[in-house]
Amino acid sequence: MYDDQYANKIDDIVFWKEIISKYPKQEKRILEIGAGTGRIAKEIINESIYYTGIDKSNNYSAVGNKKIENLHNRGKILNFDMASFNLNTTFDIIFIPFNTLLHLTTEKDINRCFSCVRMHMKKEALFYIDVFVPNPL
Numbered sequence: 001m002y003d004d005q006y007a008n009k010i011d012d013i014v015f016w017k018e019i020i021s022k023y024p025k026q027e028k029r030i031l032e033i034g035a036g037t038g039r040i041a042k043e044i045i046n047e048s049i050y051y052t053g054i055d056k057s058n059n060y061s062a063v064g065n066k067k068i069e070n071l072h073n074r075g076k077i078l079n080f081d082m083a084s085f086n087l088n089t090t091f092d093i094i095f096i097p098f099n100t101l102l103h104l105t106t107e108k109d110i111n112r113c114f115s116c117v118r119m120h121m122k123k124e125a126l127f128y129i130d131v132f133v134p135n136p137l
Helices: 011-022 058-068 107-119
Strands: 028-033 049-055 075-079 091-096 121-129
Touching: 011 091, 049 058, 058 075, 107 121
Parallel strands: 028 049, 028 091, 049 075, 091 121
Antiparallel strands: none
């Protein structure tokens, strides 16, 4: 149902591809927080990206992994809560797309999420959050 609802949403995919392409390293390690069904993952994984996504939903992660299983063998979506995860590795780019941060409803959970992000960032890593702000407010 999610995939049907957002099948025509591609503007953010163009945005993420551009952000990733500007990162100076040839091989990039990417973490997507709130990877869902792999809508973005299947479009950004290529031969120069090692992709990891996390999502709290087992069902969404399974759908996402099915979508990316044949993409250069460089991607996986794992089941973790974005407010509490440890992947024992670091990343060049970490992003939280498409209003996903708004699923955290307490300041405590947002702070926990940001602490996890910090723990997974390489020294020169970039961190992006995509949150819709209506205009005019």
